[in-house]
Amino acid sequence: MRLVRAVVLVAALCLQTALPAGAQVPNPDLAELDRLQTLSQRNSAEAVQALQAAATRFANAADVATRRTYLAALTDAAFETGQAAVVTEGIAQLKALAAAHGDASTQVLATCFEARQWAVAGKTRAGLDALAREAGAAEQVPDPWVRWLYHLTLGALHSSNGQFEAAMTHLLRSLELSRTLPRQAATSELRSRTHLELLHFDMKNPDRALQTIRETLPLAEKLGAQQALGWLHLHRGNVENVQGNLDTAAAAYRQSLQIARAGGLTGLQATALNNLGDVLLQRKAxxxxxxxxxxxxxxxxxxxxxxxxxxxxxxxxxxxxxxxxxxxxxxxxxxxxxxxxxxxxxxxxxxxxxxxxxxxxxxxLYREAMATTRKQQALAKELFHTERDQAVAALQERFDSAERQRQIEQLAQANRVQDAELRVRRMQQIGLAATVALALLAAGASYWQYRRTRTANAALAAARRQAESALAEKNLFLATASHDLRQPVHAMSLMVEAISLRNGDPVLRPLVADLRNSMQAMNQLFNALLDLARLESGLPLGAKGVVDLNALLADVVRLFREQASLGGLALRLWVPRGGATVWAEPVLLRQALANLVQNAIRYTPQGKVLVSVRARGSDWLVEVRDTGVGITVADQYRVFSPYYRGERADQMNDAGHGLGLAVVARCAEQMGATHGLVSQAGRGSCFWLRLPAHTAAATTTAVPPDPVALHRDETAMRPLQGRCLVLDDDRQVIKAWRAMLEAWGVTAAYATTTAEAHAQLDEGFEPDAIFCDQRLHTGESGFDVLRALLARCPAARGAMVSGEHNAPALQDAEDEGYLVLRKPVSPVELHAVLAQWLGPQKNQSKQPSALYQ
Known part of the structure; x- marks a missing residue:
């Protein structure tokens, strides 16, 4: 009898332990609140009325979890209906409940709603700070729904503040948590997906946003979630608007507005009206x-x-x-x-x-327009610096991951050695075992250690794959950012040059010059970031060959002579009369030498810069000496690291971004050259490259001269005569082309689609030159379009224009001898091309053109 009682008691205890917390006694109040929260997704106004009518039942419940869930449901629904007083009162009651019972979950909820309220009032930064203070508590709360709401709110605020990487991390975490919730799993997943597709749109990835909308709409329709459907249709309208489909966008906005009015969703209604009005403004209605x-x-x-x-x-x-x-x-x-x-x-x-x-x-009102443009450009410059600092910090974290990867590889190697030692030890234990029992025990222990090591190795391999994925994401980010950011800079550079040619006011000339210098600095930063990413990933930038070092250095010095002269510096070149040839990659070598000369000019307030070549045994030694600020001994070993700037850099007007010398170091490593420096603080520096000499002068690789520098030396940007056809699907870029070509006196026709370009030819327009953008929104290849246009105009010359650097289509164009211009196109470079094409030879047949980098 006692044995039976004991068995029953143990079984009861096991059953109680197996039940999840809170599942022993179903809570009817929480079940009813779940129903009302689901109703909120279908009709928020009706849900608010039902929740307020049930206040006596839920607000005074003995269970803290019931009161917390009720207040959260009421506050959340009131947000969507624009009832600010209800929201404020709900937040206050949540805070009071948290203080009375010391409940961390309730406090986190109150902070989430308060942060959302601040963001709606335009104080997003304050909301993020409040959420950051609750980070530790949010991860420890037992209620998974509270953790989900915390990450969802944090991701939404980061997204609205432009911090996309942090927003992606938290929104993906909220999506992961939503699938594990014991209650409200489907509606929570729907809300996480809705915010995620909005993030894709904010990150200027409309195709990914549209795909996420299509994947989310069936879930919203299945749940009857009118609130989510309204926002999804609104976001679909935003994507169509960006892609230029104004009729489709307006229809989506009207569909969203209809849902908002039916469900009493004040915030959604306001946004839909504003976006619908924006379409009318674009149409000038x-x-x-x-x-x-x-x-x-x-x-x-x-x-x-x-x-x-x-x-x-x-x-x-x-x-x-x-x-x-x-x-x-x-x-x-x-x-x-x-x-x-x-x-x-x-x-x-x-x-x-x-x-x-x-x-x-x-x-x-052109004077007012000019004054407003100055304010916008000053603010854009400030925004650029802020975003640049954020990007540099994110990239530095990416580069740190490479160091962690090396540590992981070392640990993996150590584990492999340990694995081998464990196998030998197991064999020794089996061979020396005195009895079968001891042998089995030793074998079991060894096997357990072996499995443990295998598990650790598998974890390390997974970490390595994650690090490699992070490096690939970094390179993809840089490539995408390079293309997207070059587009507005390209338009700005042409517009500024056009303003400069039309400007007759001497007061504005320094401002225009400052704008030109700022854009040049932006372009240098883009190029340095892109080159450094490609070098870090091990991608070669060219093939090795024999390079005429004298010609290459003369070209580099010519490129920077004007910059040095404007700074009051003497830039000198000394090369051996008998010539000097080296075995190197021409593209990498040019980049490294240009960065060394630019660095010397940048950190030499006055004095001179000397570039020289001397023989050292079987090598050639290239030195760039300056009389500048110099580098302290403590800083010398760090100057070739990415993003490092010395203490005196902040005192310089143009101290760079700490990327130039890092690119030099990576170029030298890929070419198999050595590099270094000798410097003394306050006395100047000498940076050097040592490359293997080559004596077969007959096979020397020709180094193409810089076309911008040659054109600047040969001629000013005089007026031109001729006819051009420009195809670009960005209307801002078309405006910039129009302003620039009209300033030069060139007759031009413009098109944003392939059909418009062919229509210009059908109407009798006969261009002497055709410029075609590579990346078109229609998905067509700009190269194919250019060849089709040139086939109709055999007397014309043609060029590709692109913000990308290594697209296969651009390589094909260059292989066939077409000219490729990389954005942002320098006005001097563009004028040089047009001066050649619209000159006396403009009626000759098209010949292969030199490649302009």
């Missing part, structure tokens, strides 16, 4: 846009979304300006700009300034 923008402004104010209200107010001002009511429109726009400036939303402020400048220009 200003009278039709005005009432839509006024309705959007009222809806934003009802929802207490001050950031959105500022944008709607600015758009209302643009609608008024478009109707000729300039003073009233400017008043509304400036009010919106003041708010976003005080809120610290610099990207939105820069966007509004750009739109205001274009409206001034459209109204014929």
């Amino acid at each position: 200003y009278a039709a846009a005005e009432p839509v923008m006024r309705e959007a402004l009222a809806a934003y104010r009802d929802a207490h979304e001050l950031n959105g209200a500022a944008m709607a107010q600015a758009n209302l001002g643009f609608a008024l300006m478009g109707q000729g009511r300039i003073a009233a429109g400017v008043h509304e726009v400036e009010a919106g700009i003041r708010f976003v400036h005080e809120a610290g939303s610099l990207p939105m402020e820069e966007q509004l300034l750009g739109e205001l400048s274009r409206m001034y220009e459209q109204a014929g």
